[in-house]
Amino acid sequence: MPVQETLEIVCKTVLEKITPKLEEREKIERLAKTLEKKVAEAAEYFGVKATVRLEGSVAKDTWLSGEPDIDIFMRLPPSIPRFALGEVALKIARKATEGAKQVERFAEHPYLEAFVEGVRVNIVPCYETKRGEWLSATDRTPYHTDYVKKCLRPQMRGEVRLLKKFMKGIGVYGAEIKIGGFSGYLCELLIIHYGSFVNVLRAFAQHKQRMVIDIENHYKGREDELQLLFNEPLVIVDPVDMGRNVASAVQPQKLYTFVAASRAFFKNPSLKFFYPPQTKPLAVKKLEETLQNRGSALIFVVFGRVDAVPDVLWGQLYKSQRSLANLLETNDFVILRHTVWSDEENLNAFIFELESRILPPVKRHLGPPLEKNGDCERFLTKHIANPETVSGPYIEDGRWVVEVKRKHVDAISLLKENLKDGGRKAGIAKEIAKTLNKGFKILVNGEIAEVYTENTEFAKFLTDFLSGKPKWLDKTVKEG
Amino acid sequence: MPVQETLEIVCKTVLEKITPKLEEREKIERLAKTLEKKVAEAAEYFGVKATVRLEGSVAKDTWLSGEPDIDIFMRLPPSIPRFALGEVALKIARKATEGAKQVERFAEHPYLEAFVEGVRVNIVPCYETKRGEWLSATDRTPYHTDYVKKCLRPQMRGEVRLLKKFMKGIGVYGAEIKIGGFSGYLCELLIIHYGSFVNVLRAFAQHKQRMVIDIENHYKGREDELQLLFNEPLVIVDPVDMGRNVASAVQPQKLYTFVAASRAFFKNPSLKFFYPPQTKPLAVKKLEETLQNRGSALIFVVFGRVDAVPDVLWGQLYKSQRSLANLLETNDFVILRHTVWSDEENLNAFIFELESRILPPVKRHLGPPLEKNGDCERFLTKHIANPETVSGPYIEDGRWVVEVKRKHVDAISLLKENLKDGGRKAGIAKEIAKTLNKGFKILVNGEIAEVYTENTEFAKFLTDFLSGKPKWLDKTVKEG
Secondary structure (H helix, E strand, O other), X not given: OOHHHHHHHHHHHXXXXXXOOHHHHHHHHHHHHHHHHHHHHHHHHOOOOOEEEEEHHHHHOOOOOOOOEXXXXXXXXXXXXXXXXXXXXXXXXXXXXXXXXXXXXXXXXXXXXXXXXXXXXXXXXXXXXXXOOOOOHHHHHHHHHHHHHXXXXXXXXXXXHHHHHHHHHHOOEXXXXXXXXXXXXXXXXXXXXXXXXXXXXXXXXXXXXXXXXXXXXXXXXXXXXXXXXXXXXXXXXXXOEEEEEOOOOOOHHHHHHHHHXXXXXXXXXXXXXXXXXXXXXXXXXXXXXXHHHHOOEEEEEEEOOOOOOHHHHHHHHHHHHHHHHHHHHHOOOOEEEEEEEEOOOOOEEEEEEEOOOEOOOEEEEEEEEOOOHHHHHHHHHHHOOOOOEXXXXXXEOOEEEEEEEOOOOEHHHHHHHHHOOOOOOOOOOHHHHHXXXXXXXXXXXXXXXXXXXXXXXXXXXXXXXXXXOOOOHHHHHHHO | OOHHHHHHHHHHHHHXXXXXXXXXXXXXXXXXXXXXXXXXXXXXXXXXXXXXEEEHHHHHOOOOOOOOEEEEEEEEOOOOOHHXXXXXXXXXXXXHOOOOEEEEEEOOOEEEEEEEOOEEEEXXXXXXXXXXXXXXXXXXXXXXXXXXXXXOOHHHHHHHHHHHHHHHHHOOEOOOOOOOOEOHHHHHHHHHHHOOHHHHHHHHHOOOOOEEEOOOOOOOOOHHHHHHHXXXXXXXXXXXXXXXXXXXXXXXXXXXXXXXXXXXXXXOOOHHHOXXXXXXXXXXXXXXXXXXXXXXXXXXXXXXXXXXXXXXXXXXXXXXXXXXXXXXXXXXXXXXXXXXXEOOOOOEEEEEEEOOXXXXXXXXXXEEEOOOHHXXXXXXXXXXXXXXXXXXXXXEOOEEEEXXXXXXXXXXXXXXXXXXXXXXXXXXXXXXXXXXXXXXXXXXXXXXXXXXXXXHHHHHHHHHHHHOOOOOHHHHHHHO
């Protein structure tokens, strides 16, 4: 079958599945209306002047069947002080969803997540401000909703849904810290700008150095200024706020993954992109065998519960991970890859794949060039009669060099030494350090078997990590 | 004792030893005269018009007691074709030194080395040309002799001797390929320019980026041009040929060694610089123990006689050594140091000290950046279903990456594979390759014991190599 035809069939099949049917739509819309009303009443009950409105994908009719999120915003008067905003809103939200399961969440300020009739509902406060006079990040949301409602033609809603589902499938959807990907609003803007799902993918498949989109021509005649103003590889000027790049939180890794997946999709369109096959974890014997034969060293720093909401948790996990990678590299360990895993509850792990756990015991240590006489004297004084000196000092390429015993030859002991007091000095973030201080395990290769066996999600993650290959990559290119 | 006083005593002691006493001087001068006459007679005998004259350090009275080299030059008419020059000269030289031990040598053209009354005599041909109309490199020599005789005041001869002896002691004296150091003529020019041994050392102790000396002011008013004309870090314009840098063959390594030794000498003047203590080779047991405990891998490529005169031999050894170092580094082996040894007769060895003989079996292989769509497709096609691929391809920092099995994990097998046919493809020079083709051994660490035991000079060399530290460095700085 010609590729173009396959592509059309794939998109049609997916669209059929992800567009809410009448029944589901009616249920969600009814639920949203009810909640809007309840929140408004609760605000009144507490004597708070609030404009309550449905926002988000349900309001814009761009939500995916089976995955509705009802976002109810309450716009509160700027007279409420910032520190009290969350408290006031939580009180109202709790009353409005009395009896439902409630979870306190935190993005820029606290909000409430409730589960009503099996549907996730977010009740979020913001300030009622004029455009441009934002007092908090969420103040823009109602303006975003209005903009999309105005500019997204009804037939484009399916295109937004396709794009969201594609991005979910390849793991680049979601603005939360864990993902660092494309937000729903960003997807809508891309469809408004390019007109269709396929056009968006075509544009990104051709992505070179940078992509800058200014739908509302805020920078008309000042395109040079625009190029200089933002330095991210992807810039989508917010139609409701010319000072903001809607894509500023998109991590390059996610952007590049989207680019590569778009290309692969055109070569060989397939449902895989939208519905990635479930990972079947390797049997634990097979895992041990794989790690054994691989020849590299997989090192796991495993630790327990961290007291932080997901966005904070992931931010600290990523930061700490980078610090540890840096520590290993500074000590000459060669990292093949590294990643981090968390169930956001009781189990966290930093994972490093090293070329080798053990380094050779001797290394070169470059001293100053001969031109720097004073530095040379200090270098010689330090190394000439030093028991750590194995050879030299000698001159090479115009500088003094010594061969010295390596301080850390074992990655495990290096990590242990640096983490024993929580690792703050090694750059471990605060909440993570608190947990590490209570204890952690460092496991190598097959030693991970127990954790692996006890935790299916971790087992899937590790199986995917060992393969390394994106799920959509395999078939597409082999046949292409 | 104050440093300045020690320095003066050291210089005086050395000068005393290296200045030829009357008896030795008379013997050498008589011998030189006799040889001059014999060569002239031999030339006449063969009907060759030749201007025969004593050149070199004996002619300039800058030779070191106990180490005289008598250089007799015969200047031949330009009518003799280049290819015949050596033959004609050898015939004459052989007749002139009949009965003495004779060795044919080769620098730019053949010349004869003879041992007469225990003294080395070099009988060298050149063309009788006007200044600037050089037909061969040695044609300048008589002009050099005349220049030095004219400009070197008698009291400076001792200064030249001190400088030469110092340079010999630290291993930077001699223009031959093996050394790549300072020639006798260069020493004389430095003394003419700076006035004394101590002044030369002081100048080099302060050596920064570059040193450019133009004694005869050939480039007066055109200093900028001079700076651009030569690109070596040390430039001494030849007083008899403004187009030539007398120091062009000085290897940076030798220049920097001289700089560092000069500094060390001022900090702690000592006879060590002029008379380095003999190396006592490590007992073979101690050697094996040292290699064992060191933790690095010493790899020796040992081979037999190479059919080439010393300058050609060393040129080819150095070139081949660089090629092998390059081969190892291209394959990710970390070289701590490498060197080459030869007795110029039956034993040659390339020596590599590696961090590790064995590399980890997996490595990262960086593919093209995402921007290069076509390259990415080729990369993916190549690696996606490749049995050498261990993980990936995956995206990292905007480019495709795979983890692959390393081709060569063992430095020994890498070297063996590349040397088995002589190693021409790996960059081994021609004559060396001929020898390697007949056979070679690759020895690791303690396996060198047999060669070490059988060859004292090699044993000394290896003992020094393992220490790595220049002999003059130890004491000078520790006390400084």
